[in-house]
Amino acid sequence: MMTSYLFRTLDAKAGVFIAILLAVILLVPALNILIAPDNFFHVPNYAVTLMGKYLTYALLALSVDLVWGFCGILSLGHGAFFALGGYAMGMYLMRQIGTRGVYGDPTLPDFMVFLNWQELPWYWYGFDMAWFAFLMVMIAPGILAFVFGWFAFRSRVTGVYLSIITQALTYALLLAFFRNDMGFGGNNGLTDFKDILGFDIQASSTRAGLFVASGLALLVCFLICRYVTKSKLGKVLVAVRDAESRTRFLGYRVEYYKLFVWVLSAMMAGIAGALYVPQVGIINPGEFAPANSIEVVIWVAVGGRGTLIGAVLGAVLVNFAKTWFTAALPDVWLFALGALFVVVTLFLPKGILGTIGDGWTALRQRRVSSNAQAGGGKPPKTPPTSPAAAANVDPQPAE
């Protein structure tokens, strides 16, 4: 019943998006592995990894859009959940190194041997098992989000104050993870990974596998976000975004709704981080940098908040531009990013996708009215009247 409900809520836009994403998931690895390197259509290894990285960023943007676009929680600290997921994955990859490290210690990672630690800290236990580590990828950010959200939402901290606290949260974690005593490799973080699930992490087939995993994670999380936002719960979230106290007076416990979506979003960010780390080969405290989290918000704003697809689009476009700029005109990039944010805020407040959506609606209405003016012929297309159709209307962010 739920799956049928999910499919009914998929409109044309979502269908196109899923089709494109599936095509990318299949084509990129195929063109990388099956086509000879000298062929024009061959996708080089570095490009597979680069695009895989974009997909994890897209998933991170999706998680931010879920809380910001639909519930009005502007998180400036989602990088913290991303990095925590990344660290959980990094810990697993470190344990996989085994005796191949510089010091050849079977259990202790190199940096612990270097610090003269005698045994593994308790919080590293279990990370040699993949299932445990992959579970922690979601649970660690989830627990942090739950504790943080429990206090913040119960105390009714909202708006800019909440944004500032999220920023402080990620900054505090940045400082904490820089310390060697924390047991996460300090400044250098975790790196020198050898293999994942028994596959050589440098092999092009593993790279392709990670790319596919990133694409599938994005797809599944997109479908989950889609289901959540189209459900009655999603309508409550938008109600909270637009008129929080009204929602309370209707009898909804706003803090529980916020907590639910906040924890869900943090888990998705954690998965994104976990898929990011094996592809870039390192996780260090730099990932907690407040600037990173702010950049994610820019991606979502550029693509169009409250549209899900827009978040993915924005993340890919901005990061593609970043790759191009930092190679061609490295000094200009930050100015370009700043200018982009200003331009989008001023001229495209609904982002790329929101603006396209508006244009589409306006065009269709004009066609309907001109049809009506032409008189007779075809009757004008009436707007949908059934509640199921009404549920299809994309919630537009109110400014």
Added chain:
Amino acid sequence: MSRQNTLLYLDGVSVSFDGFRAINDLSMVITHGEMRAIIGPNGAGKTTMMDIITGKTRPDSGEVFFNGVVDLTAEDEASIAELGIGRKFQKPTVFESHTVWDNLELALKAPRGPFATLFHMISGAEKTRIEDLLTLIRLGDKRDELAANLSHGQKQWLEIGMLLAQDPKLLLVDEPAAGMTDAETMETAELLKDIAKTHSVVVVEHDMTFIRALGVKVTCLAEGSVLAEGSLDHVSADERVIEVYLGR
């Protein structure tokens, strides 16, 4: 009257904000099935009283009981709404980026927890109920319209519809006729009288023609306490009411 038989019971309620006594030793009783109109000058504490009843503001002292037994001062907004007290705000507050239909669906009496709503499927009975409400508030042809696109009067009506959708025992209605045309005001009065047949209602209003059309017991508040109470004729003949509110 003993507390047990009342629907809403306020006794000696006081609250002050930064030294200003918004509500001062206010006592009032609403019985089951009663409709009551509340009048009073600006700053008399009408909206603050509603804030206290709905849990938005905690009183400094005094007792507030619902159904004779439930201490409202110990509950928060959400649980008070669950108990069956619905509120319409002075400024119409609807969910602007939702359709009229979705606004009603959100208000409809149903489990309010996040997991209940996550897996909620709208039932046939719920659809019928929403249809009935749409007819009642005369927004049937606007069901797919975003609430933001409604006129002021229509938003007022939608909010009354949302109130009814909650199926509360007690409706607190703050200035339902504000910003309405004379014809709309009269229609709203008729609607409220209809609602009062099956619910208890407290209406705050400035429009004396509207109050007269309701034809119910009136309480006049001033400076945070009850100045006069009784029929409209009785209250409007009161010297002090004329002094502070009606004017000579």
